[in-house]
Amino acid sequence: MRRFFLIAPPFAWLLLLFLVPFVIVVKISLSDAALAIPPYVPKFSWAEGIGTYFSQLDFENFTFLTEDDLYWKAYLSSLKIATVSTILTLLVGYPMAYGMARASSEWRPTLMMLVILPFWTSFLIRVYAWMGILSNEGFLNQFLLWTGIIDTPLIILNTNTAVYIGIVYTYLPFMILPIYSALERLDGSLIEAAEDLGCSRLTAFWLVTIPLSKTGIIAGCFLVFIPTLGEFVIPSLLGGSNSLMIGKVLWEEFFSNRDWPVASAVAVILLLILIIPIVLFQRNQQKQQEAEQ
Amino acid sequence: MNKTSWFNVVSLTLGFAFLYIPMIILIIFSFNESKLVTVWAGFSTKWYGELLHNEAFLNAAWVTIKVAVFSSTIATVLGTMAAYVLVRGGRFMGRTLFSGMIYAPLVMPEVITGLSLLLLFIGIGLDRGVLTIVLAHSTFSMCYVSVVVSSRLVTFDRSLEEAALDLGCSAAQAFRLVTLPIIAPAVISGWLLAFTLSLDDLVIASFTTGPSATTLPIRIFSAVRLGVSPEINALSTIMIAIVTFGVITASLITKHQMVRQKREEQEAVRS
Incomplete structure (x- = not known):
């Protein structure tokens, strides 16, 4: 009985504020838009019964999404941006995680803190910081013009390049931390053994270190890829009108067009x-947990 | 693994430069005299002064702090309960659903969480404002708290609880006197995480708020959309300073505790 009182509050809370809202989203995605408050016509009423409700379903919001090429272009471009930026984050993050794991033990807590600090700093502020750097008269262009590498300022802000930079920058700690924790556990003698057996350092790295840090790499990639796919802040502050991402489309559909059924x-x-x-x-995380036990 | 090669030094230096230079530039230019953020015109703290007289920002900051305190406290209580149930609860009906509902919000895009909560609040006719933001933030933060707390519960020795029960404690006493002190650091860091997540959230707050409550991220976002401004730089600098102070203090405290624990263990071995 006491266990019931422990389970019930969080369970009920999540049911009411997490699961029920999703059911509502699905329901409204099947409704018709209307000029009313709230701006949709509820197609379901208990009086008419469930039978008529299902016989009247027409999925017209979903067919609308396939007809207007804005939407599938936005999904495809979100997938592309998420994939490319995940790979870029891995390329920047892996050497850092590797360097941290190889640093001396006095240095590691400090390095760890340096990675965690941006993670606690406001996301919005970190994206904002790049606006002043990437703009036409921003610091990057000032610097490059000063060094003489370029003659005319590069246009970076309001392009996809700026979106990539923003994503790599803000999600880097999510990539570094799981890879670091995998590399830290790695037994150094395995690499020495590989080298003793005639591997070059590079082959040893490729054949021993990379496979043994695989779960960390996979975890890091998903931690970057999944939230990036629905990202809103970065494309709307750093991207231009042609950097389409589905999170931004959903936001505009909801706040500007006020078409709730299509947004749903x-x-x-x-x-x-x-x-x-x-x-x-989830499967990767479970595998990792089992390996630890 | 104690080899420091030039490659590692270079990659760490470049990596940390990438992470920190943007923030350092942001901080430097919050002390700029000029309205133009990208041109240095001399040292001045006038933007901080203007910030102190900006009613809109001060109100938004107050709303944000209220929301963060309430939502992180609710999230910590519910999240600790959820963690305890998941780690110690054994089997019960709906366990899979329960753990699914704990992990799903962690990876859910914010736009979806925000949209779905808004539709719920409208559906049940709840006026949107501080209350609805608190409800929304508590919901996703409790999942983070429960992950942090359950990772501590998994590693701790259950026989300590059993010993307390054998020695005549009630289950509630055992929890209060044995379990809670041991998981306390995780509970506190869970609260801090929930607090920061709430302070930081733009998307979910934008969906679930009404005209009566504007949080700081919403205010910053609408200002930033129009371009870079030195006032925002000043505000960002204050926020970065608070976070830096918090993180450094926390890491010093943990370090201190670890040293003390090690010393106590050594003394116990010696005696």
């Missing part, structure tokens, strides 16, 4: 796309 349909499809990486991520 956009959310439902985004969720369906995310199910695959989320399941893979």
